[in-house]
Amino acid sequence: MKVKSKKPNLAEGDLTPMIDMTFQLIAFFMVLINFSQTESNERVVLPSSQLVKPPEKPLEFPIILHVAKDGEIILGGDSYTTETLSTGLRRELAVLRAEKKSPKDANVIIRGHQDVAAGQVQEIIRVAQDQQLEQFALRAKEDRS
Amino acid sequence: MRMRHEVEHEKNELNMTSMIDIVFLLLVFFVMTFKIVEMEGDFTVRMPLAGDSNATSDVTDLPLKLRLRADNDGKLTSMSLNEINLGTDFTKLRANVIGLVGTDEPAEEDDGPEIEIDTDYNLRYAYVIQAITSVSGYRDDTDQVVKLIERIKFAKPRR
Numbered sequence: 001m002k003v004k005s006k007k008p009n010l011a012e013g014d015l016t017p018m019i020d021m022t023f024q025l026i027a028f029f030m031v032l033i034n035f036s037q038t039e040s041n042e043r044v045v046l047p048s049s050q051l052v053k054p055p056e057k058p059l060e061f062p063i064i065l066h067v068a069k070d071g072e073i074i075l076g077g078d079s080y081t082t083e084t085l086s087t088g089l090r091r092e093l094a095v096l097r098a099e100k101k102s103p104k105d106a107n108v109i110i111r112g113h114q115d116v117a118a119g120q121v122q123e124i125i126r127v128a129q130d131q132q133l134e135q136f137a138l139r140a141k142e143d144r145s
Numbered sequence: 146m147r148m149r150h151e152v153e154h155e156k157n158e159l160n161m162t163s164m165i166d167i168v169f170l171l172l173v174f175f176v177m178t179f180k181i182v183e184m185e186g187d188f189t190v191r192m193p194l195a196g197d198s199n200a201t202s203d204v205t206d207l208p209l210k211l212r213l214r215a216d217n218d219g220k221l222t223s224m225s226l227n228e229i230n231l232g233t234d235f236t237k238l239r240a241n242v243i244g245l246v247g248t249d250e251p252a253e254e255d256d257g258p259e260i261e262i263d264t265d266y267n268l269r270y271a272y273v274i275q276a277i278t279s280v281s282g283y284r285d286d287t288d289q290v291v292k293l294i295e296r297i298k299f300a301k302p303r304r
Binding site for chain 2: 018019022023025029032033040047048050051052053055059067109113114115117118119120123126129132134135136137138141142
């Protein structure tokens with residue numbers, strides 16, 4: 001006698017195309033992901049310029065200053081005004097000196113909001129100059145239109 | 146007697162569930178962290194503190210002076226380059242700069258023409274960047290950047 005064990009009939013879909021697609025998507029997002037977003041700040045909308053190009057190599061010893069619309073300066077997550085900025089800069093320069101570099105080697109990257117007063121940026125440069133910093137980079141976003 | 150007529154083909158199937166779980170987690174992670182980053186670039190401004198520079202103060206080597214004036218809202222009202230009034234027209238500014246410095250390839254980095262930007266305190270920063278763009282170069286028909294003035298500095302802030 002033929003005994004046929006009854007197995008539950010599972011309807012199995014073919015998962016291969018789905019997995020293919022999912023891996024494609026993962027590869028796409030992995031390639032495009034940019035972890036250098038620590039440089040950006042959501043409070044800063046950069047002015048645009050047709051001439052700027054992304055630098056070929058990153059600037060040496062960058063000190064990034066975000067300047068919000070109201071003139072608030074953000075350096076390394078702490079907020080400063082032009083009067084208190086020198087303490088923040090001194091802290092950065094102490095790190096620099098520990099690496100046996102002078103303030104002249106540092107690059108101050110100013111990421112100013114497009115509507116901030118220009119005089120505010122000038123003040124920041126003046127405060128940085130007082131700390132012997134002399135190389136500045138005014139950051140703008142690329143305008144390809 | 147028990148007879149086995151059919152040899153059951155045992156399928157060796159991998160259990161995909163856990164893999165798909167992980168894969169979807171990864172996918173969600175990448176989708177959530179994805180953000181289109183705009184390309185950014187810098188204008189370099191080298192400004193040592195006045196006084197200690199060893200630059201020989203040659204009278205013929207005076208920087209061009211660009212004055213930017215603003216109204217109370219921070220809007221640009223007028224520009225003047227070496228006392229030439231330019232209104233608010235940045236293409237005019239560029240044409241004047243080309244007229245003053247020419248389109249020749251600028252000499253070494255420390256030796257080209259220099260411009261000093263003197264702006265009203267409350268002028269919006271975007272106008273300053275626009276002015277710097279106009280004086281530092283332009284893109285020609287082949288999309289190549291033609292450089293004009295590379296040495297840019299700021300005058301003292303006006304309060």
